[in-house]
Amino acid sequence: MADTDLHEHDAEAATPEDRVQGEGRQFDEENRLKPEFVRQVRESLRDDNEDSTYDLVEPLHPADIADLFELLERDDRRELAGAITDLMSGEVVAELNDYVREDMLEDLPPEAVAEIVGQLDTDDAVQLIEDLDEGDQRAILAEVEAGDRAVIETALAYPEETAGRLMQRELIAVPDSMTVGDLIDYLRSEEGLTTEFWEVFVVDHRFHPLGTCQLSWILRTPRSVKITDVMKRDQTLIPVEMDQEEVALRFQKYALISAAVVDENGRLVGQLTVDDIVHIISEEAGEDTLLLSGAGEGDINEPLRDAYSARVRWLVANLGTAVVASAIIAYFGAAIEQLVALAVLMPIVASIGGNAGTQTMAVTVRAIAMNQLTKSNTSRLVLRELKVALMNGATIAVLIGLATALIFSPQLGAVIAVAMVINIIVSGMAGVLVPVTFERLDQDPAVASSVFVTMITDSMGFFAFLGLAVASGLVSM
Amino acid sequence: MADTDLHEHDAEAATPEDRVQGEGRQFDEENRLKPEFVRQVRESLRDDNEDSTYDLVEPLHPADIADLFELLERDDRRELAGAITDLMSGEVVAELNDYVREDMLEDLPPEAVAEIVGQLDTDDAVQLIEDLDEGDQRAILAEVEAGDRAVIETALAYPEETAGRLMQRELIAVPDSMTVGDLIDYLRSEEGLTTEFWEVFVVDHRFHPLGTCQLSWILRTPRSVKITDVMKRDQTLIPVEMDQEEVALRFQKYALISAAVVDENGRLVGQLTVDDIVHIISEEAGEDTLLLSGAGEGDINEPLRDAYSARVRWLVANLGTAVVASAIIAYFGAAIEQLVALAVLMPIVASIGGNAGTQTMAVTVRAIAMNQLTKSNTSRLVLRELKVALMNGATIAVLIGLATALIFSPQLGAVIAVAMVINIIVSGMAGVLVPVTFERLDQDPAVASSVFVTMITDSMGFFAFLGLAVASGLVSM
Known part of the structure; x- marks a missing residue:
């Protein structure tokens, strides 16, 4: 791996403002490259004016050059890489979004990629190579200098996303x-x-x-x-x-x-x-x-096909849970025919239950991720969530119960109020217990909890409301 | 502020295993304190056995002592603080969860808090003091040594959550x-x-x-x-x-x-x-x-009242959006009376639309948070999300359309299939455009987007499905 020269950091002929990273005329107040600047680069690329492109990009920090690539269209990225070859340091490549980098590397011959790899620290080199498919990996490694190759191959022998993949071998x-x-x-x-x-x-x-x-x-x-x-x-x-x-x-x-x-x-x-x-x-x-919403990797640079396949899988799973909820409604079809107000109000019960469940689930998943929740305090959290659910349930029940009593009938108001309390409690408990259970089963609670919690909140919402309407004698089945 | 002694880091009489932080018999494989260990500490506290408590806690790293406090009940925390006074270093206090710390500090006299403050680095001292109410702040600062007090007061003069509050004054x-x-x-x-x-x-x-x-x-x-x-x-x-x-x-x-x-x-x-x-x-x-789910701070140590007030506000807002959706259903009441299958199927359309919107919204909010999305690439993201929505819409429409055609009627199948495509596209677009709009208006997109996206997906789901059922002549109004 290339060793960092002690003196490489001296800026040559930089103006004082240029020396403050992420500031100056190229940046907006949130340290993002201004659209006008990106447009300038784009125009200069399309005019095939390599010198002016170079002059525009040269003052940027490698991390900002990486951002610039991500902001440009696919075709412009290739042009830019050609125009600023000697600014394309290992650091720029290491800072690039994984998808953008992979896409750009695919077009390069293995020797060129190997040259970039030679410039990088072990950890960055591994990160660059591990995303490529095995054939490309072999072709590139064959071109890499033997010492570096051995180091990279050792790292790749460790499982993905482990310390062995991330570490630098260089140390004192x-x-x-x-x-x-x-x-x-x-x-x-x-x-x-x-x-x-x-x-x-x-x-x-x-x-x-x-x-x-x-x-x-x-x-x-x-x-x-x-x-x-x-x-x-x-x-x-x-x-x-x-x-x-x-x-x-x-x-x-x-x-x-x-x-x-x-x-x-x-x-x-x-x-x-x-x-x-x-x-x-x-x-x-x-x-x-992203995981809780079922958006998969959720990166805006992810290829269309990957985004589609991650998301549609989730939608199909949710279609399944929605069908369960529908079956419950169908079971109460005769009741709805007698009183169409039930059809009007039932989405409210399900929707509020869904929200209450999502809140508790988000809190629980975050606590698990931060290692804050263990067997020592789970029962305390369950009790706490039960209390919050009771308070939330009571508040919402009063609001919706009174409104329904005024618009429809007092009896329907009572039914929806009770159904609301039941549903918010059930949802709140599901929001804690489903992720905790997944965690105990060594599954990532963020991945699978949503589907189950949604199924419980939807179905229970409809069941409690329609069931109570029948049980109270408001409608018959 | 207390200066770190160069040699304080020498472990005295520690066994070799104790020297590896976060490992040993007290920890599970994920570096959390084992429930058995927490139970042991709790029992020793309840037996009033200060020596045995001290011996149990002494080998822990300050960050792990802080974790132990969080895992214990409120009353046990006070006992523990009393039993291990000379292990209660500034570092332990700085590592404590904000809510737990605030709760514990409230019971202490200002002189005791001032003593802890004296041990801390400026940044930690500020963090400790800024959460207290103004009266307590003044009482404690009055007890703090003049030099430290001036530094802390200068830091507190900067707005919350700024660099001025976070920085250390000590530097070379x-x-x-x-x-x-x-x-x-x-x-x-x-x-x-x-x-x-x-x-x-x-x-x-x-x-x-x-x-x-x-x-x-x-x-x-x-x-x-x-x-x-x-x-x-x-x-x-x-x-x-x-x-x-x-x-x-x-x-x-x-x-x-x-x-x-x-x-x-x-x-x-x-x-x-x-x-x-x-x-x-x-x-x-x-x-x-947490923000997208409407769970506020979402910390499991947050006081019950704060959790209730953050969450119920959100549920009430969602009650509002659910009422809009209900109004749309009510408008089509006559149609539902003619064909109860509409009531059975309509939650499916709304639910899948809601999911599709949440996916896109999560991706967009994350990209905004990571500074990946600027005016330069927003239109590219919108186009991309439109394509994903079309692909998702087509897939789900085929599935639900065929199932509906088989179970109910081909015409109803066609209606729900078209409604599904429309709703997934509308939801996908809302999921991008709502957070982008909030961002342009300098509002945090994670805070307010959900309510609006939910309103759009729910209402449009019902409207598209019921409206198409009427427009196609399947039912009349």
Whole structure:
């Protein structure tokens, strides 16, 4: 992997404003590239004016160049890549949205992709390659320099979305016999060490981590102090097979900047740094919104076919639950024929029940995702949700009951009020218990809970309302 | 603020397993405290056995002690705080859930809270104080040491959820005339400097940031090199009034470890470090799930009254939209009396439309939150969603159309099939356009979109289906 040159960060001939990332005339107040700027680039591309395109793009940070690609149409992306080849750093490629990157790489010959791979850190290189299909992977790896290839292949041998895939192999590990002075001399004298590190790992002769040393502690300590007297012995070790969601939670919980990754024998094999983990924290926290809605990956760059197949599967599942609800209505068909007001009001009961269930489900799924909910406090949450449901149910029942009594009849008002309370309680309980059950069965509660909760809230809404109408003698069957 | 002692991190008499955070007999495989362990602590508290409680809790990391508090009942929390007073470090208090912390602090005298405040970093102290009501704030600040009080009061003068509230005042800033050697000598010799820094800020004589220096670059560079030759001039400066959501996006986008915070005159006034920002990244990414469902803050520790008031407001709003849908059904009352099958089938149309709308809305809200959607690509997204809606609509229409034709009549099958296509398209478009419109009006799309999208999908579902049934001559009005 290319080593970062210590001095590469000096901006050449940049104006002072250009040096503040994400500000200046190209950006709106929310740090997004302005539509006018994107239009300018597009026009310059369509005029085949490579120099003016280059001048426009050159002041941007790699992350902003990646954003620019995502904002352009598919064809313009290819043009742009051609016009700014020497700005197409590994960092730009690493920052690109997965779908956009995959799409762009597909058009490139394996040698060109291999060249990009050579520029990247191990973790970014793995991320780039793992999304490609196996044939492309082999073709590209064949072109990659042998040392890098071995590293990438080792990483790819770990399961997807694990620490082994995410980690950087480049790290600083030193023996526990060193002093602070020895360590600084070692860092200064060794060529080829990474400069991307925030902590130094102290290891024993078997390469087992003994402790971690923040760089600030090293800098503030006299040279003669032993490294073992500066290091922190309490540390978070990440097993190489740990799932990325779990890794993200550890970084959050223990406020980590970097962490040692160890293999099954406890040997230090890599490091994870928080700048790579923030993407995962955001992804994992945001994906529940998408999963609960049945929108799959939900990325706006996802190919049409994938979006269709993820979403239609969900709609078909919901068609199934809707049919169950319909069957309940059909069962009460005679009652509806007697009193069409039932048909008018029944969607209200189902809809409010659905909302109440969704609220509780969202709270529960989020608490599970944040590791806040365990067997120790589940019964407390259930009790709490029951109380909220009672309060919500009572409030809504009074509103809809009075309105119905005024517009239709007092008896129908009473029926809908009672049905509402029942349905909000049932929905609230379903919203907690369904995700908790999935979690106990080791299933992702965000994926499957919605279908079940919807089925319960819809069916129970219609059943409670129509059933009560019959039971109260308002209509007969 | 208390300065971190360089050597405090040496674990005293810890067994090797205890040194790996979040592992050992107290934890399940997902790094949560085991219910058995929580039960043990609870029993020991109820037996009034302070020593055994202390021994149980002592090996835990502060973040895990905070988790333990959250898992216990309200009364047990107070007992625990009493039993482990000298483990109740600022870090434990800072890691506590806001609601749990507030509840616990309310019982303490202002002097005790002031003592905790004295132990904390500025940012944590501010976070602790800002949630309390003004009277309590004043009482506590009166007990805080004058220097700390001034710092906290300055921070509280900035609006909530801005960089000014989040930042640490403690940072390392050095003049651009220094060499690497000068810097290291300065760091070693100055007493009272923070050890919580990951980058050194280089400033001019007016305290304007000129560049940023990663500690690893300093450690790898000979003493004689000028600091201006090692620093990176391109930097992300965070204005003190920047909203925390925006701050979180910058940290993510530019992979920042720390960033300089500047006041309106461009002077360096504080720093933000990524370990404080990861909480916000996770919070901001996760809150959309809760906002879209109308669950408010959605924290399982939120007081009952707050949860009720947030959720019932939403249910009442949805009651309003459900009434609109009901009015449409009422308008077609005569048609339903003629053909009760309409009442049986109409919830299916509305329900699938609702799902399709929720999917598109989730995708759009997420893209807006991630700054992926701008005026440059909105029309592309609308077109894409139209295509997905057409494909989804066609698939579902065939399924439900055929089933209806077989069970009821071919004509009713045709009516529901066409209604389904119309409704899925309308819902899909509403799911994009409603949140985009709110965003353009500078409103949070996650807060208000659901109510509008639901109203559109419900009403249009019923209207399209019942209206087509009449228009096709299947029933008359």
